[in-house]
Amino acid sequence: MSDVPAPLRLVRERYGLAPSDLEAVLGSALARGAEYADVFLERTTQDSVALEDGLVKSGDRHVAQGVGVRAQVGERQGYAHTNEVTLESLRLAAGAARTIAEGGAAGRSVAIRASGRPEQDLYPLATAPTDVPVAEKIELLSAIDAYARSRDPRVAQVMASVVAQQRLVVVAGSDGSFASDVQPLVRVNVQVIAEDGRGRREAAYQGGGGRVELAVFLDPARWRPLVDEAVRLAVLNLSALPCPAGTMDVVLAPGWSGVLLHEAVGHGLEGDFNRKGTSAFAGRIGERVAAPGVTVVDDGTLPGRRGSLNVDDEGQPTRRNVLIEDGVLVGYLQDRLNARLMGVAPTGNGRRESYAHLPLPRMTNTFMLGGEDDPEEIVRSVDRGLYAANFGGGQVDITSGKFVFSVSEAYRIEGGRLGAPVKGASLIGSGPEVLTRVRRIGADLQLDQGVGTCGKEGQSVPVGVGLPTLLVADLIVGGTE
Amino acid sequence: MSLELVKSALARARRRGACAADAVLVESDARDVRVRGDEIEFVTQERSRTLGLRAFVKAPDGLRVAITSTSDLAEATALQLVDDTVELAGATAPDPCAGLPDGGFASEVPDLELIRPAERDVPLEARIADARRAEAAARDLDPRVTNSQGSDASSSFARVAFGNSEGFFGEYETALHSLVSMPVASENGAMQTDWWVSAARSLAALEEPGAVGRRAAERALRRLGSRRVKTCKVPVIFEAITARSLLSHLAGCVTGGALYRKASFLCGRLGERIASERVTVVDDGRRRGGLGSRPFDGEGLPTRRTVVLERGVLRSWLLDGYSARKLGLSSTGNASRSPGSAPGAGATNLWLEPGDSSLEEMIAGTERGLLVTWLFGPGFNAVTGDFSRGAAGLWIEDGHIAFPVHELTIAGNLGEMLAGIDAVGREVEWLGSVAAPPLRIASLTVAGD
Numbered sequence: 001m002s003d004v005p006a007p008l009r010l011v012r013e014r015y016g017l018a019p020s021d022l023e024a025v026l027g028s029a030l031a032r033g034a035e036y037a038d039v040f041l042e043r044t045t046q047d048s049v050a051l052e053d054g055l056v057k058s059g060d061r062h063v064a065q066g067v068g069v070r071a072q073v074g075e076r077q078g079y080a081h082t083n084e085v086t087l088e089s090l091r092l093a094a095g096a097a098r099t100i101a102e103g104g105a106a107g108r109s110v111a112i113r114a115s116g117r118p119e120q121d122l123y124p125l126a127t128a129p130t131d132v133p134v135a136e137k138i139e140l141l142s143a144i145d146a147y148a149r150s151r152d153p154r155v156a157q158v159m160a161s162v163v164a165q166q167r168l169v170v171v172a173g174s175d176g177s178f179a180s181d182v183q184p185l186v187r188v189n190v191q192v193i194a195e196d197g198r199g200r201r202e203a204a205y206q207g208g209g210g211r212v213e214l215a216v217f218l219d220p221a222r223w224r225p226l227v228d229e230a231v232r233l234a235v236l237n238l239s240a241l242p243c244p245a246g247t248m249d250v251v252l253a254p255g256w257s258g259v260l261l262h263e264a265v266g267h268g269l270e271g272d273f274n275r276k277g278t279s280a281f282a283g284r285i286g287e288r289v290a291a292p293g294v295t296v297v298d299d300g301t302l303p304g305r306r307g308s309l310n311v312d313d314e315g316q317p318t319r320r321n322v323l324i325e326d327g328v329l330v331g332y333l334q335d336r337l338n339a340r341l342m343g344v345a346p347t348g349n350g351r352r353e354s355y356a357h358l359p360l361p362r363m364t365n366t367f368m369l370g371g372e373d374d375p376e377e378i379v380r381s382v383d384r385g386l387y388a389a390n391f392g393g394g395q396v397d398i399t400s401g402k403f404v405f406s407v408s409e410a411y412r413i414e415g416g417r418l419g420a421p422v423k424g425a426s427l428i429g430s431g432p433e434v435l436t437r438v439r440r441i442g443a444d445l446q447l448d449q450g451v452g453t454c455g456k457e458g459q460s461v462p463v464g465v466g467l468p469t470l471l472v473a474d475l476i477v478g479g480t481e
Numbered sequence: 482m483s484l485e486l487v488k489s490a491l492a493r494a495r496r497r498g499a500c501a502a503d504a505v506l507v508e509s510d511a512r513d514v515r516v517r518g519d520e521i522e523f524v525t526q527e528r529s530r531t532l533g534l535r536a537f538v539k540a541p542d543g544l545r546v547a548i549t550s551t552s553d554l555a556e557a558t559a560l561q562l563v564d565d566t567v568e569l570a571g572a573t574a575p576d577p578c579a580g581l582p583d584g585g586f587a588s589e590v591p592d593l594e595l596i597r598p599a600e601r602d603v604p605l606e607a608r609i610a611d612a613r614r615a616e617a618a619a620r621d622l623d624p625r626v627t628n629s630q631g632s633d634a635s636s637s638f639a640r641v642a643f644g645n646s647e648g649f650f651g652e653y654e655t656a657l658h659s660l661v662s663m664p665v666a667s668e669n670g671a672m673q674t675d676w677w678v679s680a681a682r683s684l685a686a687l688e689e690p691g692a693v694g695r696r697a698a699e700r701a702l703r704r705l706g707s708r709r710v711k712t713c714k715v716p717v718i719f720e721a722i723t724a725r726s727l728l729s730h731l732a733g734c735v736t737g738g739a740l741y742r743k744a745s746f747l748c749g750r751l752g753e754r755i756a757s758e759r760v761t762v763v764d765d766g767r768r769r770g771g772l773g774s775r776p777f778d779g780e781g782l783p784t785r786r787t788v789v790l791e792r793g794v795l796r797s798w799l800l801d802g803y804s805a806r807k808l809g810l811s812s813t814g815n816a817s818r819s820p821g822s823a824p825g826a827g828a829t830n831l832w833l834e835p836g837d838s839s840l841e842e843m844i845a846g847t848e849r850g851l852l853v854t855w856l857f858g859p860g861f862n863a864v865t866g867d868f869s870r871g872a873a874g875l876w877i878e879d880g881h882i883a884f885p886v887h888e889l890t891i892a893g894n895l896g897e898m899l900a901g902i903d904a905v906g907r908e909v910e911w912l913g914s915v916a917a918p919p920l921r922i923a924s925l926t927v928a929g930d
């Protein structure tokens with residue numbers, strides 16, 4: 001194996017582009033007085049195999065490649081992209097991108113500092129997930145199907161899939177920065193539909209993934225708990241009662257419930273919304289936005305996690321960024337543009353779905369640090385409320401600060417004890433207020449299983465979330481009773 | 482040129498051992514611009530070409546299938562993709578229902594007015610001017626419009642070339658022009674946002690930019706001073722823009738994939754009354770200039786008009802070839818397809834037929850209730866029909882709008898909600914490919930304080 005990182009070999013060998021070509025393209029993008037320009041090149045291969053009705057019915061392989069040239073001046077950005085990767089198409093893209101600048105034609109020269117290799121390696125893999133033979137994935141799916149059906153006779157349908165992705169990126173900036181990365185991503189999905197024989201059906205989903213060897217998920221010790229959980233949830237919901245409606249104390253189970261943080265405060269702390277003053281958190285650095293003891297972190301450097309990256313999509317190394325420290329707002333998430341306009345340093349959060357999109361400030365892995373309370377004691381402290389154990393997705397209106405997320409497993413709490421399971425419902429609250437009503441923080445921080453996808457301005461990126469057991473007073477529970 | 486690539490991919494798939502195949506090539510170019518305040522925030526220009534292939538390999542008890550796509554159309558890569566597809570198909574399990582549709586492919590490609598070729602040359606400057614006008618109209622409406630998330634104008638064009646090993650080949654072009662405005666209003670330290678959009682196949686059919694900006698601003702302004710409500714059960718009126726969201730949930734429950742997987746609460750209920758008799762729902766892939774229109778579907782079958790619900794009675798599913806075979810029925814020409822995914826059943830242009838009320842009459846006829854103007858969060862379970870979503874809107878007292886409300890949820894079951902529709906508006910509002918008039922549901926749970 002050569003010492004040249006794979007993305008750079010790709011640029012040279014497949015596309016026939018030399019560093020001097022990229023320098024010329026960047027120089028051209030700057031020609032009308034742009035302050036900054038970059039070239040982003042991507043090649044992503046995604047394979048998936050899916051099972052339903054007991055059969056592995058279909059295999060997929062998708063190859064997406066493309067390149068984009070961006071120019072920035074003030075608050076303006078020009079971006080042109082194409083999936084034809086040639087010097088000619090790059091020159092055309094540079095010409096289109098620079099039209100947002102209005103200066104005269106002054107040639108600028110750019111010198112790339114040859115490095116290209118990330119400083120950190122959070123996902124060293126021996127085998128690319130897209131290189132694992134399809135037979136091994138099919139075997140896994142068949143085993144999942146058989147195991148799920150053996151767990152409970154009420155299991156009527158099992159849908160499972162294995163998705164493997166390998167993303168190669170190269171980013172060259174007009175400041176001479178040059179970065180590349182190979183980003184593997186795997187995901188195993190299990191969905192179960194249970195039937196009670198009297199016409200009631202319920203579905204449940206579990207999944208796991210990360211930037212790890214696919215072999216990790218071929219191990220029954222890793223995938224069986226996902227299946228057990230999906231079967232348990234689907235069967236449990238067959239007997240769930242209607243959910244209460246109204247304001248009550250809510251205990252959130254650890255882990256995926258971190259979607260609350262993601263929606264309630266994460267998006268509101270992204271640099272673009274705060275620079276423009278459209279977030280309910282704008283201008284509030286240094287203010288108390290959460291109860292004492294609440295510390296919220298966005299950390300793109302956790303090894304092997306779904307939301308982790310060696311470098312962001314602007315070539316900046318990711319970092320651990322503290323957003324809220326002991327209840328006080330201390331930082332926002334930044335990409336290059338918003339960091340420059342707000343006069344702060346980029347935080348390694350400039351991300352994009354693909355070469356076909358402009359970078360935006362985005363979360364990586366967002367979680368709350370654990371506290372000191374015993375999780376069981378937290379439940380015992382609630383006289384009447386709701387225990388939210390499993391979750392679907394969520395959404396936020398960052399301007400009003402209202403957020404909502406859906407619960408897929410929940411129980412009434414009565415007299416400090418878990419009562420009957422109730423049907424899923426939405427929880428709604430106000431982002432700037434909800435963390436001020438945190439009453440207890442468990443010592444049991446958990447990160448999610450590696451299935452989160454975040455949407456913003458039509459762009460999806462993989463993310464992680466995490467939360468310890470949490471007691472929040474007075475959340476609105478959107479049930480029917 | 483496009484069809485040549487489709488033909489050569491199909492020919493190579495056959496040579497490599499595929500017994501049947503279909504392929505689609507989508508070429509697109511697009512430009513988008515956002516103006517915020519007086520400033521251009523971004524201008525983007527895109528060109529792309531993606532080839533998608535589906536290949537079947539014969540087995541004793543059915544066909545094996547694989548689906549692939551690539552946007553790297555260098556000859557060597559494209560050929561390799563075809564070979565990979567056939568090889569990958571060989572690894573999957575035979576499926577007795579897999580295969581191309583059994584004939585009946587489109588015999589003509591009707592002009593559905595999906596593009597005006599002269600508008601291909603729309604200058605970027607013209608769309609920047611549109612976005613500026615929307616932004617200015619929103620700002621000038623009221624001093625409380627203090628900020629903005631921007632006004633976006635976009636024009637995109639696509640050419641779709643499709644063919645299969647049965648000898649069907651067809652091509653068509655589409656355009657999509659849109660303008661969306663997202664102003665922010667503020668008062669007493671609280672901010673509210675909302676949006677309005679106009680989208681059409683021709684620039685001439687777009688709403689005037691100033692009207693888009695003003696309507697967005699009016700929507701944001703009327704949310705100022707929003708309060709919370711007490712938990713209650715009341716009549717709930719959905720504006721056209723939120724009613725279409727309910728129709729989208731319904732669409733997911735009448736399409737093939739959800740049915741053969743038994744993942745829809747409507748499974749087995751064809752022919753039954755599932756909604757108020759005020760409710761008639763139609764899907765029509767040939768609506769002229771429709772944002773969901775196409776002359777043939779993702780498997781080459783002619784698109785058509787299908788009555789899904791007739792006066793509350795469930796008359797038809799929306800099916801592609803595979804789900805139709807699984808259910809022992811015929812495709813309704815509803816296969817949707819992008820190069821990067823397998824064909825699957827989906828609605829084309831889906832709407833709820835207008836009724837005889839106006840929104841004003843519905844409000845006047847409601848003693849105490851909620852007008853929903855904003856819905857958010859996932860909150861819908863197609864398997865059970867259970868619905869619980871975040872919302873905001875206007876509170877109604879004594880038949881009049883009293884004050885704006887937010888931080889509430891509305892919850893019920895879609896089946897009961899459809900049955901409980903007691904008024905349907907006269908005006909269907911087309912903001913996308915799914916459209917509805919305003920609706921009133923007799924009683925829903927509103928959760929708040």
